[in-house]
Amino acid sequence: MKPLHQKIRDDIEGQIRSGALKPGDRIPFEHELMAHYGVSRMTVNKALTPLDEAGLIERRKRAGSFVRLPRLDSTVLDIPDIQHEITARGEAYHFELLSYTIRTASTDEERELAGSGQVISLTGLHFASAKPLAFERRLINLEAVPDAETIDFTRQSPGHWLLGAVPWTHVENQISAAVAEGQIARHLRLDAGAPCLVVDRRTWRDKARVTTVRQVFDGAAYRLIARFDHG
Amino acid sequence: MKPLHQKIRDDIEGQIRSGALKPGDRIPFEHELMAHYGVSRMTVNKALTPLDEAGLIERRKRAGSFVRLPRLDSTVLDIPDIQHEITARGEAYHFELLSYTIRTASTDEERELAGSGQVISLTGLHFASAKPLAFERRLINLEAVPDAETIDFTRQSPGHWLLGAVPWTHVENQISAAVAEGQIARHLRLDAGAPCLVVDRRTWRDKARVTTVRQVFDGAAYRLIARFDHG
DNA sequence: GCAACGAATATGTCTATACATAACGGAATA
């Protein structure tokens, strides 16, 4: 049997989503819901508090609780690591390391990442069923992730390892479009001028920058999918 | 003063994120936390339940509560409507309607959206500070949104109106890259072959399809930003 | 008319208590 507070919450949420309760409408007072459902105020409160935290309603002392305007922002985008994505759809995955160096941060980009500490700089290719899907250029801050130096990235993709090994706290993705050219076009076996999807991702652990990566995807073979339920 | 349950919750969350408590570790029993903080069990429970719902910990009867493995999936992507985004960064926004027809669903795409009912089919341009930023082709299911017929989309963008007027329950976005060509290139004032970011978005209200839209962005002028905190 | 004050009201938090539920472990039994 479903808990009482959840039934109440589902009821109200249903009324909001169905349009029976519109933005700005007042939902019944706690004491009215107590009487309606025959439960205690704690139980009603436990039903309403999550609706408030989810941004579905707004609660004002002395005034009551009101249906909020739907949020305009934020949908949930699945960006698992590439390896996960490829194996999940049943294709064979492998990573090919193209270059690997450890050095003291020297370029502006590296210094932004690691201050004046050591970084790993690498490039590589992600393959789905022996077909190159994405080119990756990555910097890893060795001060934030000293273990990274001991890992053999010719066997596993750095993104996959980092995801499991480092407890990140903040990620920022920028998605853009570009045309294939030069070395990257050749590696992805694309004609110059072919459209590519570019994901730039920066990852933090608390205040420390962990890694920065640019992944260039074959625009014809890859699309990002984002799904979002109720809002 | 911060509520007690929130302080406890923040404490434990901090220990998990800092690494003091690692995945698999048991966090203290409720009765231990009661003694430690000098509060009642209800208060401890109120602190732990949200951590469970957020997927940060796992609770097992008779066994205790344990730190979970960090989630691999899902990050939060801001996709507000274009109008919101442009005005938020201080630029002037306007929408220009290029074509507008109401007809019975005829193409496969339209029938998938609206069965054999009526649809609005329109195309238009989104401008940021008088510069064309995105081309949009949209279908609106009039069975799901009969009001749409009464709205003047020469003045406001259909996406903006729909967002406020229709309580959607599910959205699916596909993000891909393409090259500019033909009519769209001309409207966006791009050379043929310039990279474009393409967002295909389908929106549902319960089981009913509400609208389908393809937005083509100037790849040089636009990028999607996704941010995500803690995982 | 207007500002200040206090009562009324709805939500916010917390306690102490109770019983339910799931899972494990060990004892009793076949």
Added chain:
DNA sequence: TATTCCGTTATGTATAGACATATTCGTTGC
């Protein structure tokens, strides 16, 4: 030995009562 049963334990849900806090409304005093 294997199986069933039961007690222990930790969490899950719910109650009634209490006090805190924010906000509104009406009244009072100027």
